[in-house]
Amino acid sequence: DIQMTQSPSSLSASVGDRVTITCRASQSISSYLSWYQQKPGKAPKLLIYAALSLQSGVPSRFSGSGSGTDFTLTISSLQPEDFATYYCQQSYSTPWTFGQGTKVEIK
Amino acid sequence: QVQLVESGGGVVQPGRSLRLSCAATGFTFSRYGMNWVRQAPGKGLEWVAVIWYDGSIKYYADSVKGRFSISRDNSKNTLYLQMNSLRADDTAVYYCARDLRPVTAITAPVGDFDYWGQGTLVTVSS
Numbered sequence: 001d002i003q004m005t006q007s008p009s010s011l012s013a014s015v016g017d018r019v020t021i022t023c024r025a026s027q028s029i030s031s032y033l034s035w036y037q038q039k040p041g042k043a044p045k046l047l048i049y050a051a052l053s054l055q056s057g058v059p060s061r062f063s064g065s066g067s068g069t070d071f072t073l074t075i076s077s078l079q080p081e082d083f084a085t086y087y088c089q090q091s092y093s094t095p096w097t098f099g100q101g102t103k104v105e106i107k
Numbered sequence: 108q109v110q111l112v113e114s115g116g117g118v119v120q121p122g123r124s125l126r127l128s129c130a131a132t133g134f135t136f137s138r139y140g141m142n143w144v145r146q147a148p149g150k151g152l153e154w155v156a157v158i159w160y161d162g163s164i165k166y167y168a169d170s171v172k173g174r175f176s177i178s179r180d181n182s183k184n185t186l187y188l189q190m191n192s193l194r195a196d197d198t199a200v201y202y203c204a205r206d207l208r209p210v211t212a213i214t215a216p217v218g219d220f221d222y223w224g225q226g227t228l229v230t231v232s233s
Binding site: 001029032034036037042043045046049050055087089091094096097098099100101 | 144151152153154157166167168169193202207217218219220221223224225
């Protein structure tokens with residue numbers, strides 16, 4: 001199985017900050033990488049697919065980059081509604097696997 | 108609009124069975140691969156199973172293989188998860204999730220999940 005490792009596990013940031021979350025795969029997954037946002041008590045929401053494609057309706061302050069084993073989710077200017085937990089997920093091969101999550105908290 | 112509504116969760120004793128359902132509306136259900144994803148209390152997300160748009164192919168996480176079975180009824184726009192031999196570590200919120208791409212010449216799901224249900228809680232406890 002492909003292991004996905006996110007860093008950091010949590011971070012504190014202020015509104016307006018630029019935030020970067022990284023995700024590393026245990027083997028090359030090409031660009032088969034998605035990012036999800038989850039708020040407490042809610043279902044996850046797809047933000048980015050195919051490593052850098054923005055899902056319809058997602059604000060442009062979210063962006064993704066990377067390929068192979070190393071990927072990044074960037075929030076260019078953190079907004080109050082962005083405080084949540086973020087997960088990466090590989091869709092290169094089943095079993096599809098998620099990272100352990102990165103919790104973005106208010107500083 | 109796309110809507111996925113899970114049902115069937117509850118409290119069940121270890122070793123017993125439970126069947127979850129996911130009713131889909133707002134899209135052509137028969138054109139999409141569908142998935143179950145679960146989340147144990149306070150933990151991260153775990154993909155459980157996928158079924159092809161026509162039910163022809165199914166894949167499972169190792170943790171549920173041989174115990175869980177995913178199925179669908181395209182005439183009823185409904186996805187199912189039959190869970191047998193339940194264990195305490197199966198306790199989780201179970202989400203159904205739609206694959207991002209409808210079937211085209213490429214029939215395999217892409218493994219990205221664009222719509223999710225609200226989840227149904229399964230608690231395995233004596």
